[in-house]
Amino acid sequence: MNWMEGWWAYVFIAVGGWLATDIWRWLGVIAGNRLREDSEALNWVRAVATALVAAVIAKLILYPTGVLAQSPLWLRMAAVILGAFGFFLGRQKPAAGIATAIAVLAAGLWWLGF
Amino acid sequence: MEDAEDERSSLAWFVTGARGIFSLPAVILMLSFVGFCALTVQAGIPPEQVIFMTGAVWALPAKVILVSSILGGASLATAFLAVTLSSVRLMPMVAALVPELRGPRTPTWLLLVLSHFIAITAWVFAMERVHDVPRNHRATFFAGFGITLVVANMILVGVVYHLVAEFPPLVAGCLFFLTPVYFLASIWHSARHPVIYVALAAGLVAGPLCYWLAPEFDILLAGVGGGTVAWFGERLWRRRREAKT
Numbered sequence: 570m571n572w573m574e575g576w577w578a579y580v581f582i583a584v585g586g587w588l589a590t591d592i593w594r595w596l597g598v599i600a601g602n603r604l605r606e607d608s609e610a611l612n613w614v615r616a617v618a619t620a621l622v623a624a625v626i627a628k629l630i631l632y633p634t635g636v637l638a639q640s641p642l643w644l645r646m647a648a649v650i651l652g653a654f655g656f657f658l659g660r661q662k663p664a665a666g667i668a669t670a671i672a673v674l675a676a677g678l679w680w681l682g683f
Numbered sequence: 684m685e686d687a688e689d690e691r692s693s694l695a696w697f698v699t700g701a702r703g704i705f706s707l708p709a710v711i712l713m714l715s716f717v718g719f720c721a722l723t724v725q726a727g728i729p730p731e732q733v734i735f736m737t738g739a740v741w742a743l744p745a746k747v748i749l750v751s752s753i754l755g756g757a758s759l760a761t762a763f764l765a766v767t768l769s770s771v772r773l774m775p776m777v778a779a780l781v782p783e784l785r786g787p788r789t790p791t792w793l794l795l796v797l798s799h800f801i802a803i804t805a806w807v808f809a810m811e812r813v814h815d816v817p818r819n820h821r822a823t824f825f826a827g828f829g830i831t832l833v834v835a836n837m838i839l840v841g842v843v844y845h846l847v848a849e850f851p852p853l854v855a856g857c858l859f860f861l862t863p864v865y866f867l868a869s870i871w872h873s874a875r876h877p878v879i880y881v882a883l884a885a886g887l888v889a890g891p892l893c894y895w896l897a898p899e900f901d902i903l904l905a906g907v908g909g910g911t912v913a914w915f916g917e918r919l920w921r922r923r924r925e926a927k928t
Contacts, residue, residue: 578732585762586740586749590770594798597777598791609918611775616882616914618772621906622866623886624893625744625769628901629863631891634754635725636856649864656868663868664707670864675857683853 640678648674696820700827703808704835711865712804715743716836718858721847722747726754730844737837742802743862745770748902768903776806783810786819793822800829803866807873878917885909 630645632638637645652670659665703709716737723733728750740746748769752762777798785794801809809825816824847855870883889909894901 578729579735581753581759581762582732582736582739582749585752585759585766586736586745589763589766590740590742590745590773591799592767593770593773594777594801595795597774597801598781598794598798600774601778601781601794602791611778612876612878612918613911613914614771614775615876616878616885616917617906617910618775619870619879619882620886620889620908620910620913621769621902622744622772622870623883624890624902624905624909625748626863626866627887627890627905628894629747632894633859634751635722635859636852637859640856645860648860649867652864652868656871661872663711663865663872666868667711667861667864671857671860674860675853678853678856683851683856 636683640674640681640683644674644677644681648677693820693823696816696823697827699816700824700829701831703812703828704831706808708804708808708869709832709835711861712743712832713836713839714858715862715865716839717843717847718855718861719743719746720840720843721850721855721858722750724844724848726750728753730841733844734837734841737840738833740766741799741833742770742773744803744866747862765902768906771906773801776803777801780806780809783813784821784825786821788819789822797822797826797829800825800833803869805829805832807869810873810875877921878914881917882910882913885913 630649631642633640633645648670651673652666655669656663656666659669720733723736728736736746736749740749745766748765749762752765757765780801781794781798784797805825805828808828813821813825847858850858867883870879874880874883886905886909889905889912890901893904893908897904
């Protein structure tokens with residue numbers, strides 16, 4: 570039996586995804602009316618929130634799923650590091666960093682015979 | 684007469700926001716969604732559910748975690764906890780944007796509805812451009828952008844679902860890699876506070892470290908631990924600098 574069959578899948582997505590994210594958006598609206606922009610509490614929340622997403626990013630790069638799971642770690646690291654060079658040389662334009670990283674990855678994958 | 688005038692300009696601002704679909708952040712997000720679509724195909728999630736997920740959850744990192752939970756056979760409670768913990772960042776993002784979006788007559792219910800369309804891309808876009816919009820049209824402008832972006836990606840996901848399975852591995856790999864690289868670049872680019880840079884670095888180091896120590900709670904540990912260290916370090920540095928001057 571597939572867990573994703575029927576209405577249960579939609580309940581799973583609605584509760585595990587929709588409600589789980591919109592709770593924070595609603596609290597954000599309420600807090601936005603109260604939390605002072607320069608408060609130390611907001612600073613801490615910002616730091617924790619950013620570190621959470623950074624941890625997700627690190628996992629996506631180090632332990633990817635699908636096709637990239639078969640690619641060597643050194644290639645993914647090289648793509649990110651050279652992408653960072655591209656980003657800073659390109660006046661911190663996201664497009665510069667993203668294009669460099671993807672170009673390095675594509676060249677590496679092609680060279681490895683993907 | 685004045686109301687009619689106001690109506691027309693509201694529509695104009697909605698369209699101006701909707702036109703943001705052709706901006707670079709929107710295009711990169713759509714490419715990331717193609718990559719995400721490939722992930723859902725590999726996970727065996729049917730297309731209707733992927734479309735529903737796109738509209739309902741919207742935030743891409745939350746969806747990636749939801750799909751990972753599904754792949755790992757997690758229970759609803761575990762998936763809910765993982766997604767909730769990883770989505771804490773939405774709260775300060777929304778809280779920072781609300782004072783910018785709100786006009787003197789904007790009702791709270793409208794902000795609650797509009798908050799659903801806030802994720803990294805829409806947030807970066809709004810924080811950058813909302814200053815050029817007259818205050819009483821800002822909510823309309825954001826609604827135009829946010830709703831268009833969500834609907835466009837729901838359609839996109841439905842259209843590409845059957846195509847991504849036939850993508851050559853090289854293309855699928857590059858599309859998947861867009862997501863982490865795009866998040867890295869856009870978080871750094873849109874950071875308005877020094878603590879963001881420190882926290883980003885701390886999270887990148889703490890993530891794998893916590894995965895190695897306690898794989899079940901890695902994201903939470905890395906977020907709270909790494910974030911607190913980053914906040915404390917940055918505060919210490921800030922205080923010391925303030926004491927010197």
